[in-house]
Amino acid sequence: MQTLRCEVLVVGLGPGGSSASRVCAEAGLNVIGIDKKKSFGFPVQCAEFIPLPMASYARDEPVRIQRITGMKSFLPSGEVEFTDFRGLMIDRQEFDQALAQSAIQSGARLYSSAHLLSLRRDAKRAEAIIDREVVEIHFQYVVAADGPHSHVAHQLGLPSLKTVNTRQYTVDLLEPLDDTDIWLSDEFPGGYAWLFPKGDRANLGLGIDKRWGVDLKAALDNLHEKLVAQGRIGKSIHARTGGAIPVGGMREKLVCDEILFVGDAAGLTHPITGAGIAAAVVSGEHAAQAIVEKIEGNEDAFEEYDEEMREQYGPGLERAVAKRLWLEGQWHTQAAQQDEIMRAGWIAFHEYQNAPGAKRVKEMML
Numbered sequence: 551m552q553t554l555r556c557e558v559l560v561v562g563l564g565p566g567g568s569s570a571s572r573v574c575a576e577a578g579l580n581v582i583g584i585d586k587k588k589s590f591g592f593p594v595q596c597a598e599f600i601p602l603p604m605a606s607y608a609r610d611e612p613v614r615i616q617r618i619t620g621m622k623s624f625l626p627s628g629e630v631e632f633t634d635f636r637g638l639m640i641d642r643q644e645f646d647q648a649l650a651q652s653a654i655q656s657g658a659r660l661y662s663s664a665h666l667l668s669l670r671r672d673a674k675r676a677e678a679i680i681d682r683e684v685v686e687i688h689f690q691y692v693v694a695a696d697g698p699h700s701h702v703a704h705q706l707g708l709p710s711l712k713t714v715n716t717r718q719y720t721v722d723l724l725e726p727l728d729d730t731d732i733w734l735s736d737e738f739p740g741g742y743a744w745l746f747p748k749g750d751r752a753n754l755g756l757g758i759d760k761r762w763g764v765d766l767k768a769a770l771d772n773l774h775e776k777l778v779a780q781g782r783i784g785k786s787i788h789a790r791t792g793g794a795i796p797v798g799g800m801r802e803k804l805v806c807d808e809i810l811f812v813g814d815a816a817g818l819t820h821p822i823t824g825a826g827i828a829a830a831v832v833s834g835e836h837a838a839q840a841i842v843e844k845i846e847g848n849e850d851a852f853e854e855y856d857e858e859m860r861e862q863y864g865p866g867l868e869r870a871v872a873k874r875l876w877l878e879g880q881w882h883t884q885a886a887q888q889d890e891i892m893r894a895g896w897i898a899f900h901e902y903q904n905a906p907g908a909k910r911v912k913e914m915m916l
């Protein structure tokens with residue numbers, strides 16, 4: 551069996567893993583990154599929106615598609631509210647590939663078609679299939695960036711993350727759009743539906759908590775037909791995707807000995823919006839920096855990484871988890887037909903911070 555050796559093994563090369571690989575490689579560390587996908591960033595499982603502070607990661611043409619100026623939230627009564635909410639629509643495959651390329655240029659050895667099989671933290675060894683060959687990898691540190699169903703977490707015996715399922719079509723956009731459209735409705739319990747523009751195309755998708763037993767395909771087909779009838783989008787479906795989104799908040803610990811969790815694998819995705827690209831990049835960079843500092847002699851670097859992430863993301867994630875719990879009591883009841891309930895459960899409205907339900911949310915958090 552072939553043996554590879556590195557200081558840092560990065561498992562999963564989405565935005566979190568590629569960012570971590572780049573920062574470690576820039577510091578001169580010997581980095582191996584593996585991803586089971588045949589090509590970095592493909593297939594795309596994303597609605598492809600990033601918030602404006604991430605714009606510096608999407609400067610170039612193939613990555614940046616268009617600007618977003620706001621968000622339109624469609625409420626059960628038919629009322630529509632516009633919120634100033636700036637960001638960018640990106641080509642997610644190009645985005646992931648650009649991050650991976652930049653890690654490679656910094657000296658990281660990244661492998662696609664490379665599947666983690668097992669990991670022994672005491673022996674600091676992993677087994678992976680790389681290009682159909684079983685390979686043993688000796689490491690000192692691991693960045694677990696392997697997404698919502700983290701195999702690293704499974705190997706460590708850590709609990710699985712609570713997730714919501716999604717389904718998305720790419721369709722033609724028949725009228726110009728420079729905002730993100732969001733539908734809040736009892737048709738999408740535990741989630742919402744979206745239409746995000748990408749030039750003359752758009753991503754039309756939805757997320758639903760599977761425990762409500764709603765057929766995602768039927769719900770998406772229904773919305774698709776409605777928007778086709780309104781003349782907003784075309785009938786043809788150019789691409790289909792979907793995937794899991796973690797909605798249970800941050801893992802209890804982001805560090806297990808020499809293994810650091812980042813991005814979706816760490817549970818950093820927002821449990822209400824499902825947004826996780828920014829948190830994956832930020833946590834990937836911070837985890838890598840913590841490894842560099844640890845090697846330089848800062849014994850507390852990993853604890854500091856955990857604390858920093860908890861400080862930065864903890865309050866927002868906790869509020870969102872509590873909101874989800876509160877909403878669970880509303881879905882499929884008369885309350886879910888009311889605009890005020892949907893307003894209280896969605897980040898665009900001030901009621902999200904201070905709303906009917908907020909008191910109960912606070913109580914549940916105590």
Ligand SMILES: Cc1cc2nc3c(=O)[nH]c(=O)nc-3n(C[C@H](O)[C@H](O)[C@H](O)COP(=O)(O)OP(=O)(O)OC[C@H]3O[C@@H](n4cnc5c(N)ncnc54)[C@H](O)[C@@H]3O)c2cc1C
Pocket residue numbers: 561562563564565566567584585586587591595596597598599600664665666667695696697698700701716717718755791792793794795812813814815819824825826827828830
């Ligand atoms: C339909 C959908 C729409 C979304 N839309 C948005 C959006 O518009 N904006 C936003 O900010 N977020 C969005 N998200 C969330 C966002 O995609 C994630 O938060 C983000 O990808 C997290 O990055 P990551 O690097 O942590 O993990 P990922 O991007 O999930 O990368 C994990 C990588 O690990 C690899 N992997 C897994 N297991 C193994 C293994 N055993 N061996 C080797 N490799 C492995 C996978 O192949 C994958 O490439 C969406 C998610 C979905 C499903």
